[in-house]
Amino acid sequence: MFLTQTFARIPWAYTVRRLVYNIPVYMGVILLVMGCLRMHDPIYSYLGKNATEQQYEKFAEKSGLDQPFVYQYFSFLGKIVTFNFVDDPSWDKPGESVGELISKSIGPSLAITIPALCLTSLISIVVGLLSAFNRGNLFDKSLVVTAVLGMSVSFLVYIIFGQYFGAFVPKQHFGYDIFSVSGYEPMFPHFPTSFADIQYAINTWCYYCMLPVMISVIVAMGYDSRFYRAVMVEETGKDYITTAKAKGASQAKIMFVHMLMNAMIPIITRIMTTVPFLITGSLLLEVFFGIPGMGRQLILAIGAKDFPVIQAYTAVLAAAFIVSNVLTDVLYAIVDPRVTLR
Amino acid sequence: MPGCESPMQYKDEDRMNCRQLLSIFIVSLLLVTACGKPTPPPTDPGPKGNGSGGGSNANSSGDVDTSNDKVETDGGEKLVLPGDGLKVLRLPMVTDGPKSVDPVRGSTQYENKACAQIYETLLQYKYMVRPLKLEPLLLEEMPKISDDQKTYSFKLKKGVLFHDDPCFADGKGREMVAEDVFYSWKRMADDSISKNWWLLEDTIVGFDEYYKEQNDAETFDYTAPVSGMRVINDHEFEVELNAPISRFLYIIAMFQTSVVPREAVEKYGEKFTRHPVGTGPYTMKEEGWITSKSMVMNRNPNYRDEFYPVEHMTSDKLAGMEKPAGAKLPICDRIEFTYYVEDQPMWLKFRNREIDYTTVPAELLPEAFIKRSKKLRKGYIAEGIVAHKIPLLDFIFIGFNMEDELVGGDSDKAKYLRQAISLAMNWDERNNDFYNGINVVYDGPIPPQLDGHPTNHKAPKSYRGPDLTRSRELLAKAGFPEGKGLPKLDYYVSKGGNSAEQAEMLERQLGAVGITINKNLVDFSTLIDAVNNKKAQVFSFAWGSDYPDGENNLALFYGPNESPGSNHFNYKNAEYDKLYEQIRTMQPSPERTEIYIKMRDIVIEDTPYLGSMARTRYYLVNPRLKNFKPHEVFSNWVKYLDVDESKSKP
Numbered sequence: 001m002f003l004t005q006t007f008a009r010i011p012w013a014y015t016v017r018r019l020v021y022n023i024p025v026y027m028g029v030i031l032l033v034m035g036c037l038r039m040h041d042p043i044y045s046y047l048g049k050n051a052t053e054q055q056y057e058k059f060a061e062k063s064g065l066d067q068p069f070v071y072q073y074f075s076f077l078g079k080i081v082t083f084n085f086v087d088d089p090s091w092d093k094p095g096e097s098v099g100e101l102i103s104k105s106i107g108p109s110l111a112i113t114i115p116a117l118c119l120t121s122l123i124s125i126v127v128g129l130l131s132a133f134n135r136g137n138l139f140d141k142s143l144v145v146t147a148v149l150g151m152s153v154s155f156l157v158y159i160i161f162g163q164y165f166g167a168f169v170p171k172q173h174f175g176y177d178i179f180s181v182s183g184y185e186p187m188f189p190h191f192p193t194s195f196a197d198i199q200y201a202i203n204t205w206c207y208y209c210m211l212p213v214m215i216s217v218i219v220a221m222g223y224d225s226r227f228y229r230a231v232m233v234e235e236t237g238k239d240y241i242t243t244a245k246a247k248g249a250s251q252a253k254i255m256f257v258h259m260l261m262n263a264m265i266p267i268i269t270r271i272m273t274t275v276p277f278l279i280t281g282s283l284l285l286e287v288f289f290g291i292p293g294m295g296r297q298l299i300l301a302i303g304a305k306d307f308p309v310i311q312a313y314t315a316v317l318a319a320a321f322i323v324s325n326v327l328t329d330v331l332y333a334i335v336d337p338r339v340t341l342r
Numbered sequence: 343m344p345g346c347e348s349p350m351q352y353k354d355e356d357r358m359n360c361r362q363l364l365s366i367f368i369v370s371l372l373l374v375t376a377c378g379k380p381t382p383p384p385t386d387p388g389p390k391g392n393g394s395g396g397g398s399n400a401n402s403s404g405d406v407d408t409s410n411d412k413v414e415t416d417g418g419e420k421l422v423l424p425g426d427g428l429k430v431l432r433l434p435m436v437t438d439g440p441k442s443v444d445p446v447r448g449s450t451q452y453e454n455k456a457c458a459q460i461y462e463t464l465l466q467y468k469y470m471v472r473p474l475k476l477e478p479l480l481l482e483e484m485p486k487i488s489d490d491q492k493t494y495s496f497k498l499k500k501g502v503l504f505h506d507d508p509c510f511a512d513g514k515g516r517e518m519v520a521e522d523v524f525y526s527w528k529r530m531a532d533d534s535i536s537k538n539w540w541l542l543e544d545t546i547v548g549f550d551e552y553y554k555e556q557n558d559a560e561t562f563d564y565t566a567p568v569s570g571m572r573v574i575n576d577h578e579f580e581v582e583l584n585a586p587i588s589r590f591l592y593i594i595a596m597f598q599t600s601v602v603p604r605e606a607v608e609k610y611g612e613k614f615t616r617h618p619v620g621t622g623p624y625t626m627k628e629e630g631w632i633t634s635k636s637m638v639m640n641r642n643p644n645y646r647d648e649f650y651p652v653e654h655m656t657s658d659k660l661a662g663m664e665k666p667a668g669a670k671l672p673i674c675d676r677i678e679f680t681y682y683v684e685d686q687p688m689w690l691k692f693r694n695r696e697i698d699y700t701t702v703p704a705e706l707l708p709e710a711f712i713k714r715s716k717k718l719r720k721g722y723i724a725e726g727i728v729a730h731k732i733p734l735l736d737f738i739f740i741g742f743n744m745e746d747e748l749v750g751g752d753s754d755k756a757k758y759l760r761q762a763i764s765l766a767m768n769w770d771e772r773n774n775d776f777y778n779g780i781n782v783v784y785d786g787p788i789p790p791q792l793d794g795h796p797t798n799h800k801a802p803k804s805y806r807g808p809d810l811t812r813s814r815e816l817l818a819k820a821g822f823p824e825g826k827g828l829p830k831l832d833y834y835v836s837k838g839g840n841s842a843e844q845a846e847m848l849e850r851q852l853g854a855v856g857i858t859i860n861k862n863l864v865d866f867s868t869l870i871d872a873v874n875n876k877k878a879q880v881f882s883f884a885w886g887s888d889y890p891d892g893e894n895n896l897a898l899f900y901g902p903n904e905s906p907g908s909n910h911f912n913y914k915n916a917e918y919d920k921l922y923e924q925i926r927t928m929q930p931s932p933e934r935t936e937i938y939i940k941m942r943d944i945v946i947e948d949t950p951y952l953g954s955m956a957r958t959r960y961y962l963v964n965p966r967l968k969n970f971k972p973h974e975v976f977s978n979w980v981k982y983l984d985v986d987e988s989k990s991k992p
Contacts, residue, residue, distance in 0.1 A: 054557070058534060094442050095615035096633065104633060160686060168690040181694065182687035183680065184635060287683050292635040300438060300634070 009334045018326045027077065029318045034073055034311065042307035046091055063091070063308070076311070080319070085312050092304035098312045101297055108184050109281030109293035111209050116216035117278060121271050124221050128228025129255045132236055143225065150222035155215075159288045162215045179211040182290035212285045224270070231266045235259045264335040272328040276320035429674040429985050431967070432697045434688050438634055439681045442615040443626070445600040446529045446536040451974060454597045458978035459639055459677060460505075461600030461620035464496065464523070465591060467976045470654040470663060473791055474890045474975060476595055480518070480621065482577075491586030491927070498523070498577040503644045507619045509609040515644055518601055518621055520579040524571045526601045528564045533557045538598040545590060546570040547582045564604070586927040592889035595976070623648070623672035623981040637679040641672055650969075650982055661728075663969055672981035673969070695990060698967035698983075702960040707778045710962060716780065718962075726965030726989065731958055733782060734974055735789045735887035737895050739953030740767070740833075740848075745912045746879045748829065752915075752948070758820035759828075760949040764805040765813035766855045767952050772847060776840055782956045786942040787899065788892040789956045793930065794938030795892070801942065805949050813855045825856020834872050835882040837863040844882075874906035883910060890975055892938050893925055899945050911950040918944050965989040 043059050044051075051059075060066040064075070079085055085099035093101070131143045163181050170176040185208055187201035235241065240262065244254045260267075281295035294313070301309035332339045440453040445461055448454060466479035478484055480502060486495040504515035530536045531553040542549060547570030556562045570582040583590060593599060606619035617628050624639035631637045650669040658664055666673065682688035685703040692700035702710055711718060711729070718729045742760055744750040749760055769783040782790050784799035785806055796802075807813065814824065822828040833848070835841050845861045852859060859880070864872070872878040885908075887894045900922045903909035921941050928934040945951075963970050968984040 055533060062534075089612060092441060093633065094444075094447065095610075095613045095617070101633065163687060163690060168694060171694050181690045181696070182682070288687060290635060290680065290682065290687060292632055296438070296634050 006334055009337070010330060011333050014333075015326060015330050018329065022322045022326065026318065026322055029322075030077060030080070030315055031073060033314045033318065034069075034076065037307065037311055037314075038069070042305065046305045046307065076315070079312075080315055085308075088308045088312065090301075090306055090309050092301065092306040092309070098308050101309060102294070102312065102316065105281075105292055105294045105297045106279060107186065108291045109286070109295065110278060111184075111187065111205060112212050112216065112285060112291060112293065113278040113281060115209070116213045116220070117271070117274060119213065119217045120220040120224055121267075123217065124224030125228050125260070125267060127221070127225040128230075128232050129259060131225065131229040132232030132259075133251065133255055135233055135236065144229070147222040147225045150218060151226075155219050155284055158215045158219055159284060162211060163288065166211050166214070178207075180208050182288065184208050184289070184291045208289075208291075212282075212289045212291070216282060216285060227270060228263075228267065231263050232259060235263050238262070261335070265332060265339075268328060268331045268335065272324050272331070275324040275327070276317060279320055280317065427987065428676055429987075430676045430678060431674045431980065431983055431985060432678050432680070433980070434691075434697050434700060435637075435679050435681050436683075436685075436688065436701060437681055438683055439637070443618045443631075444535070444615040445526070445598050445602065446532070446538055447615060448598060449537050451977070455977040455980075456626075456637060456679070457597045457600060457618075457620075458622070458976070459624040459980050460618045460622045460626055461597065461602065462502075462622050462978075463595050463597065463600050465595040466978055467595065467973065468653055469651050469979055469982055470658045470971055472655060474973065476591055479595075479978075480523075480601060485591075491588075491929070492583045494581045494583070494590070496520075496523075496579050496581070498579075499646070500577060501646055502621050503646070504603045504606075504621055505619050505625045505642055506644060507606060509603070509605040509619060515619075516603070516605075517576075518603070519576040520573045521576075522601050522603060523579065524568070524573065525564055525604050527571070527599060528552070528568070529602070529607070530598065531556060532562050534562070541593050541596060541598055545583060545587055545593070547584055588925075588927060588929050589889065589891060589893060592891060596889065597977070622978075624677060635681060637677075639677040639679075641675045645672065648981075658971065663971060666969055666982075666984065669984075673984045674980075677980055692962065692964065695964050695966060697964075698985065699961055699963045699970060702962055704777060707780065707960065711960070713778065722962070728963045728965075728970075730961040730963065730970065730972065732961065732972060732974060733790050734957045734959055735792065735890060736884060736956035737787050737789055737887075737898075737953065738781075738884040738955040738957070739787070739951040740880060740882050741873075741911050741951045742949075743873075743876055743879055743881070743912060744914070744950050745876055749831065749879060750912070755820045757948060758816045759822065761805045762813045762816035762820060762855065763831075763852065763857060764949050764952045765807040765809045765816065766852050766857060767806075767848065768808040768851050769806065769953070769955055771808075771851070772844060773955060775847070776844060777957070780958045780960065782958065784954050784956065786946055787895045787951075787954060788938065788942055789887060789895065789954075792887075792890060792892045792895075793935040794896075794942055796942070801946055803943065803946060805946065806953075808851070810855055817855055817857070822856070825858065828857060830858045830860040832862060832879040833859040833882070834862045834864060834869055834878040834880065836866040836869045838866075841882075873910045876905050876912060881910070887975070891930075892942075896922060896925070896938065896941050899941075899950065913945075913948070913950040915944060915948065 043056060043063070043065060047055060047059060057066070064072065067075075079088065083099075085102065086097050088098040090096050090098055090101055127143060127147075131140045134140045167179040167181040170178050185204050187204050188197070190197075192198055192201065236259070240258060241254060244258050249258070279294055280298065281291075281293035283295035283299055285291065286293040286296040297309070298313050300306070301313070435452055435455060437450075437452045440448070440450065440456045442448060442453065443456050443460060445457050448457055462480050464478070464480050465476045465484075467474045468477050476484070478499075480499060482497040482499050485497075487493070488495075498518065498520060500517075502518045504510070504518060506513055506515045510516050527542060530538050530542055531549065533539065539553060543553075544550060546568065548568045549570060552566060552568045556566065570584075572580040572582070574580060581590075601621060602614075603619055606617070607614050610617045613628075616631060618626055623642055623645050625642045626637065626639045630639065648671040650666045650671060650673070652664070652667045654664045654667075680691075680697065682691075685706070688697065688700055689703070689706055691697045709719075710722060716731075718727065722729075742749045748756070749763075750756060773779055773781045773783055782799060783806075784790060785796050785801035785804045786794070788794040790799065800806075817823065817825060817828075831852075833845065835845055842861075842863055845859075845863065849859050849861065862872075862878075869878070869881065869883075873881050873883070885895065885898060897903060898908050899911065899913045899915070899918060900909055901914040901916075901919045904912045904914070918941055921937050921944075925934055925937050925941075928937075959974065961970075961972060966985050966987070966989045968986060969982050971982075972979060
């Protein structure tokens with residue numbers, strides 16, 4: 001019933017129209033990206049000053065950068081449309097294509113970033129609601145102080161202490177191997193066909209990913225809770241809250257149904273701005289926890305001047321931004337019937 | 343519209359909320375109980391080994407003492423341990439991972455570590471013997487060298503098989519033959535794939551011409567002949583050198599010269615960099631390598647009969663290293679290399695016994711070792727952890743550009759100035775403050791353990807500071823009393839680590855005699871450019887020896903090697919150059935060592951650099967790991983390692 005209602009609220013015509021309108025925007029972004037990346041000769045940067053002219057020419061031919069820019073542009077667009085980067089070899093990691101690098105590293109990144117975003121948003125919204133509803137009292141003040149304290153501590157400190165007290169100490173001193181200090185294993189080494197496979201996936205995720213997710217949630221919670229509190233505080237003064245109270249609605253109902261529904265626009269805006277960054281992963285978490293994700297690959301590629309990887313990553317990120325913008329508008333329409341999209 | 347429902351509805355929905363909350367609680371509980379190390383899904387266990395080995399590395403102090411070592415060749419007690427389970431080595435790599443496992447593309451020690459388990463070279467270093475000595479690996483015997491020391495005759499072992507792979511007919515690895523050796527070396531000449539041509543440049547008759555012709559041609563022809571490379575039959579071949587170049591034997595022990603099969607290179611093309619097919623004790627499937635995470639290698643089931651060596655040092659006997667003598671190699675069934683970019687996770691994993699050894703990062707040295715004695719702390723010894731101290735073949739120095747108008751040149755004044763700067767600098771302070779005093783500070787360019795290195799690290803005539811009185815005297819003789827009139831020296835150093843702090847210390851030390859510096863902290867690539875273009879007046883650099891021979895370091899001062907070559911100092915001394923040309927073709931001998939010493943002293947007197955320092959690497963080994971005696975010049979020692987599963991838990 002809920003799904004049917006939600007489905008019915010999706011402004012399909014508008015969604016398709018917005019997606020189509022964004023095609024030239026995306027083409028423009030790609031043009032800009034490709035132009036910028038070629039401002040400093042990528043082959044020269046990669047091979048270094050000691051490369052001979054012959055080596056330069058051979059490399060340009062091999063990488064396709066000797067072709068006219070227009071050809072390179074449309075050829076790259078073709079690859080984006082078909083999402084086919086398999087024939088695009090990484091310069092720095094011979095034998096591995098850009099497509100392979102992205103497909104192998106996106107899973108580990110999403111295994112951390114999606115649960116982290118969901119949990120952070122969920123907890124922060126609840127904390128924000130409770131804080132706003134108890135505005136000014138000790139409970140609210142202590143939540144605000146905790147949030148500020150949490151924001152003041154560096155991400156690195158959380159990681160170092162998290163690894164030490166969350167994974168190392170329980171195993172070393174109490175024999176409980178709850179979380180891995182670092183490392184990553186794919187949750188689905190093969191297509192799941194049984195309950196045991198699902199159980200293995202949950203088990204693997206908890207062992208390798210839960211600790212970095214918890215750290216990520218703790219770090220982000222301070223910022224998000226304060227934001228959601230501010231949003232909710234604004235809502236508490238509105239007339240519909242007084243009406244609900246007058247009609248005898250419980251506190252929980254007022255907070256989690258009426259207030260939440262009305263505050264969905266800023267909540268969606270906040271969440272959707274972070275969505276494109278889900279695919280870029282978190283560099284610090286990936287480095288410390290040995291997670292072979294997108295953030296690490298991108299930094300390695302930038303350090304090694306791995307031009308095809310940088311170009312493809314930028315294109316994927318730009319696409320993610322556009323899709324998330326369209327999605328944000330669609331979600332506005334779903335959560336608030338007053339929003340009409342034409 | 344929100345807020346318009348009847349009060350009755352609230353009660354029902356509140357009950358619903360309770361049920362939903364209960365469900366969320368149960369799911370959370372399930373997630374928490376799911377935590378704990380997952381049982382790995384079924385995978386290919388790989389071939390099982392013989393499970394032979396034994397011995398313990400620890401002595402009562404927890405340190406491996408290699409002083410007064412002598413070579414022993416008695417076999418000792420042989421142990422064969424029964425065991426049905428797989429023996430898995432869990433080893434760290436302090437890197438984001440090798441970029442390739444194609445030997446000709448490799449240059450870093452991580453690529454060396456990966457390639458050395460899969461591929462093999464003609465020669466290898468004796469595992470337990472120090473100083474390092476070469477022995478045959480793919481060869482039946484050491485190569486026969488002609489009287490004029492220009493022609494080397496090689497005899498390959500029979501029955502050496504490449505790994506089973508679909509690139510061969512029926513997927514069965516064929517026998518390695520002489521043509522494979524030349525094919526592999528010719529790949530080193532191919533500029534489109536190789537980074538290592540310099541190893542064989544100006545070495546083999548006709549090879550330089552081949553290099554030029556083939557790289558200029560449209561397609562590289564690996565079948566084109568090289569006059570100095572002659573196949574006699576499948577197992578015998580000859581190599582004729584341009585001159586009696588003594589380093590040639592070391593070169594053919596380097597992993598870049600490993601033997602690869604042509605079929606695999608042609609079948610996999612670029613993918614060969616991730617799909618290795620060699621003759622080594624371990625094999626690696628493409629899916630065994632997860633970029634930026636790990637590498638898993640399995641025992642090569644077709645590995646020929648190679649055995650744990652008998653030859654060892656006296657200290658090895660104390661550590662029980664000689665016990666597995668005669669055990670079939672490789673001893674373990676699987677190697678799991680995990681990459682670590684940060685020290686903390688590697689250290690915690692080591693302390694939880696999840697990896698078998700670790701190098702000790704500088705900031706953790708005081709935690710593991712007593713600062714003054716550098717002995718392992720009691721708690722670690724009680725846990726059965728063993729420390730290994732490995733001095734590296736390093737030459738860390740601060741160089742002068744000898745073509746610079748102020749500090750360069752061979753005039754007496756310029757020499758006095760360089761000597762005065764050298765005497766004002768305190769390497770020991772740098773070592774103590776930045777490296778906990780674990781490095782070796784020494785005179786000359788030849789690192790410890792090599793012929794030509796001065797006794798007790800001090801040459802008879804030395805300009806190594808601190809000796810401020812002498813420094814002031816020489817500064818005055820150079821025409822700059824108390825540094826008056828001396829312009830600021832332009833000092834280039836690569837930024838990162840504690841370079842800025844080290845530069846501050848240098849500024850203070852030199853400032854004590856009135857010498858001032860202008861610090862340029864730059865990217866490594868900028869530093870290289872500045873040095874190669876002869877623009878850096880004074881620069882901080884380090885050189886790690888490619889092979890254990892002082893000749894490798896003495897070449898750094900050979901005139902024709904000037905920048906952009908390895909003579910970054912642009913140092914030119916006719917007498918020195920003549921001596922270098924002489925030693926280049928000499929085999930190790932007391933006469934050659936005498937010349938090394940003479941060359942070393944010439945360089946010390948001319949002082950084209952301030953120095954020197956060599957790093958020391960500390961390894962800690964968990965009791966699970968046995969037969970561990972690493973060296974950083976070669977990396978194929980993993981095949982000798984064994985594990986004791988009974989000591990797996992902390």
